[in-house]
Amino acid sequence: MPQSTESAAWIAYAEALGLALSNARRRRGLSQERIAHAAGISTFTYRKLEKGESNPGTPANPRLVTLVSLAEVLHVPVVDLLPPDPGGIAPGR
Numbered sequence: 504m505p506q507s508t509e510s511a512a513w514i515a516y517a518e519a520l521g522l523a524l525s526n527a528r529r530r531r532g533l534s535q536e537r538i539a540h541a542a543g544i545s546t547f548t549y550r551k552l553e554k555g556e557s558n559p560g561t562p563a564n565p566r567l568v569t570l571v572s573l574a575e576v577l578h579v580p581v582v583d584l585l586p587p588d589p590g591g592i593a594p595g596r
Contacts, residue, residue, distance in 0.1 A: 510591060510592060511591075512591035513589075516586055516592065517555040517563040518554075520552070520565075521553045521554055523583070523585070524553050524573065524584060525553045527579050528577060538573065538576055538577065543572055544573075549573075551563065552569075
């Protein structure tokens with residue numbers, strides 16, 4: 504898990520997750536509001552996830568239940584939302 508100083512690998516991973524969410528949503532032809540509501544999260548939170556951030560300057564770190572809910576609403580396997588292994592995220596590596 505990332506520490507207070509976010510690694511470039513984690514930032515890139517969060518941004519790639521956001522892009523995957525955006526692409527899956529557009530393929531389904533749904534609005535951000537509709538996806539958020541169906542997944543049980545706020546539109547604000549969903550928009551931030553698509554941007555790859557949780558707060559300005561802080562990369563997204565969604566809960567597992569959020570990712571699973573989004574995948575279900577988007578009709579894709581969770582793995583399709585996750586970017587390839589980024590390497591360098593684990594603090595001990």
